[in-house]
Amino acid sequence: MSRSDSVTAGLEIDQQPALAWLDCLIEREILRLRARYELSLDELRGIYISDQQVDALLSTRLANGNGDPAAELGAQARALAPRIEPDGPLARLGARLGIEDAQLDIILLALAPELDLRYEALYAYLNNDVARKHLTTDLALRLLSGARAGAPAQRRWFARCAPLTASGALEWLDDATPRSSLQQGFVLTPLVAQALTGQPLADPRWAPNLHWLTPETAAHVSAATREALMQASNVRVALLVGDDSCDRIAAALHWAHMHDRASLRVPVSALAAERDMACVRGALLAARLACAQIVIDDDSPADAGHIERAAHARPLAQALIDAPAPVAIATSALGTWAQRLADLPYVRVELALPDVEERRRLWQSALLASQGPLKPAEASRAADACSLLARALARRFAIGPARIAAVVASLMPPERDAMPTPGEHPADTDCLARAGQLAAQAGLRADEALGRLATRVVRQHDWSRIVLPDNTLRQLHEIADAIGQRERVYHDWRMLERTGQSAGLAILFTGSSGTGKTMAASVVANAAGLDLYRIDLASVVSKYIGETEQNLDRIFSAAHGSNAILLFDEADALMGKRSEVKDAHDRYANLEVAYLLQKLEEHDGVAILASNLPKNLDSAFTRRIHYTLEFGRPNALLRERLWRGMFGPAVPLADDIDWRFLAEKFETTGGEIQAIALDAAFLAAARDEPVSMPHLMHAMARRQTKQGNPGGLARFEAHRASMNQSQASGFDA
Known part of the structure; x- marks a missing residue:
């Protein structure tokens, strides 16, 4: 996922006619005031902008002095008034923000200081206050009085609930001095000024992680995801559910690409940090100006403060969902968002991981593309090398298309010299020599998801280091072989269709402390080329009702697709025999055991349960265990x-x-x-x-x-x- 800084609204206006029209309005108002002696009697007006300075700023007098100069300037202003062409930038701005054509004149008045600083001095002169270099309701009404035939400015346009303010186009200035509503000052919102001047849309007040997304990853979605997104073409809200943030964002970008619109990422963490609706209003305004979609990225980490942050962000997220802009919600927590969307028409898209064969094709395609132009002989060797590497990576890492593309892109080889070193084969050095780096980068998926919930076991144990009885060692080899052959048995041989279960393996290690259970798990993980994460169930179990299930759900959700081995240490803490229900505590304790059983059945990875007291385990667990290995005390x-x-x-x-x-x-x-x-x-x-x-x-x-x-x-x-x-x-x- 990368950010884009070049999203514009396509609403740039022709500035010269607008400024010429505004000059007429300003000079007409100055002549009116001077005719009533309002300026000449006060030699320190504005403390101090002189008549001569104002005349110099206007530079060219449009009235010839005959008859009524103010009336003449009014007529010229009506003639010079910018035309609201049906498909022009002003008309499109009004359509996108719900602003009537007549009210667009106020947008132009507020835009002037963004185009030329001399208008700040002129506004201060007309406000009779050198410190007030901006428009006020009174000044805007005076300037526009009679500016367009049949379209008089009206005071109701400036109501806080009117489109000019409600859309976010105008921002009212805070003033410590109490003033009448006519004296309230306002400026043009930076985003609207950027839209009308052709600049990239970026509010300087946005959080650093709130930004536009580049569409470069829009193609990195699976065929199943593309087909599902086609069903979301006629709805305003899409709920994209998946475990990998990279694939969720890629799906959101593909949905935007289908409708030819940009994407503005609004992370939940940014909403949680906000104290008011400013962030939401800015995001909605930018999306409406650029005809873009909002991507609510549920990036909140599942830690102790997750619930509190989610509660704070919920009303702000709901405001985004209820707004008229298209919204894509990228999340791994289906239940949390489904409840908020209950009353809205939306499409839910489950981002399923591709199977091994599709992952192999994705890896091979990405690896070959990273090689750059090759000679025919080199291309053949590169295809063979990439094929071997792609097969190994596909079996080891269950990750999606966008993550695969991101991993390969992060390790793009440097520019190759015109002639390779004698005896060196570019295909070998560029593909196979990078196998370890690719595996490490792909493994970061597990680190990102599980690092906050479990402890990674980093031990370089192999078969030569472990000391066990021959029978126990033979069984451990069988377990390692089963882990390595899961994909072939479950998918290639289609045994998954016969078993009706998940493609996972549940393994039970029993024995007293210090007999080698953790070391054996490390040996098995290293033999399979997988990461090992240790979960202490004693710390997962909570005295608060429902919190244990939440902790377990986060662990299994994070592990889904990462292909890491989960080692549940001290399994006795939660897997004890269910008791007769005598009170509410017993009932909820039994629910926790049942929930863990359900998660173990659904988990498509490898889970190793370590127990010091196997006789205390619930019989329902033992029925779901594929392999049981007892570690006795050594002779x-x-x-x-x-x-x-x-x-x-x-x-x-x-x-x-x-x-x-x-x-x-x-x-x-x-x-x-x-x-x-x-x-x-x-x-x-x-x-x-x-x-x-x-x-x-x-x-x-x-x-x-x-x-x-x-x-x-x-x-x-x-x-x-x-x-x-x-x-x-x-x-x-």
């Missing part, structure tokens, strides 16, 4: 492998470490071994020594005491000397 052989693999090659180790003793005498888990090894490493580093048995013994003793098992010290046996040495070195268990 002595596995513990020795864990101890030996805990220290990397960069760690200095003493020769006195007895790995077998540590493994056989202490029934520790992998997590406990990791903590003890780290403690020993800190002890050794503080004394600038290699890690030795005394360091490990001391760290082990501290761990045993911390766990309330001081009797375990008896198992030190043969290494009692190491314990004594550690105590002599000042270690405090």
Whole structure:
């Protein structure tokens, strides 16, 4: 999504005739006042703009001095009055803002200071106040009195509910001094001045994120979205529902492109920051001037202040929806907006993600387009390389057309030299060498959506690092294979049609703390090339009714399409057995369990549930689990492998470490071994020594005491000397 700074209203007027007409009106009013001695008797009028200065500003006297000069100027003014051509800029301005032709003269009077600063001095002279360099109701009425035959100016035009003010064309100036309505001052709204002078429409008071959208992404929508938007051609409001903001904006731009109109983005966050209706009025005025549509971008983050911001923005958003301009609402929260549109005719468009094959075509097309002109031999290699890369990216990332285009565009290669380096194949270097960068950019989708709701697990674990029993390791490989083959089984082999379920996988890891559940999830995610996000269900559960469901809905909505693996830690917090309903608390607790079950069934990604107490899980969860893997405490052989693999090659180790003793005498888990090894490493580093048995013994003793098992010290046996040495070195268990 990019912004455009070149949207104009196409209403630029011919300035010279308008100013000549205005000069007649001003000089006629000056002659009237001088004829009544209103100017010459006050030598300090306006404190101070002299008669000579005014004559100089007018530069050319239009009256010849014979007869009644004021009447003569009035006749000339009527002759010079700008014609309101049926298809001219003034007529189109009036039609777009609902302003009658006769009232457009006031628009021209207010426009004059924007065209020539001399009119500020002239207005101040006629207002009898050098500080009031703008029009007032009285001055406008005097200037236009008899200016057009049969079209006298009327005071009712200046009512706050009249089109001139209600449309936003005129802005009334705040004045601390109480004045009559005739003395109220006004100016032309900057947007209208820009429209009539051919400048881009941009109110300087707009928030930075309220801006025009460039239509360059209008083509980046799926075929299904195009067909759905065709059904919205005869309505004023379109509700575009999707998980990816990039695809939502692209759909809004395509809808605008179908009707040949520009798009003004109004983010909900900008509305939430406003204290009055100024933002809404400015956006509506700009949209009406440019015959554009308003895109309400529901960009509010789902955090603690989301509900408060939404409540503040709701009346402002409703004012935009109720206005006559076309409105596209881009959101991921269907229910919130559907309620507001209940009484309006609108079309709802669900932005479904393309399937794997369509994503592959989109990736390949975007990658090939990014290569630029190639020689025939290079083009063939580029097509093959892009095809391989597109297939891998399509299977890994479930993202839409606009996001795919944005990812590739963000990594466009630099200009290629005329001749490549000998032996270098541009297709290989431009496509395959950028695979990691493309994957990282595509992965930002998950970061944007889930980063506020979950914690990304960044651990470079692979199969060589994990230590498990052979049977458990074999099952973990099967789980990794199932994750990698989801697209083939569910879509290519069309098993989804047989199961009638979502294309997701639910996996349950059980076992006591420290047995490797999180590490196994990381290994599986890295093997599949997917991101892993950890959700602590204990923090998701809320004591407030309905808030737990809202938190879960945000998590699954954010994860939809991101293809990230969700790791629900401490699953017991919400997945416990449902109880007999004895009070309202029990009823709502059971509703939370039922809601999570529903979300798990609908989720089309991979969800791993980690539990320390599998017997406490509701049986309904176990029926919906595809794979269950139990992580037991390691035996002595596995513990020795864990101890030996805990220290990397960069760690200095003493020769006195007895790995077998540590493994056989202490029934520790992998997590406990990791903590003890780290403690020993800190002890050794503080004394600038290699890690030795005394360091490990001391760290082990501290761990045993911390766990309330001081009797375990008896198992030190043969290494009692190491314990004594550690105590002599000042270690405090």
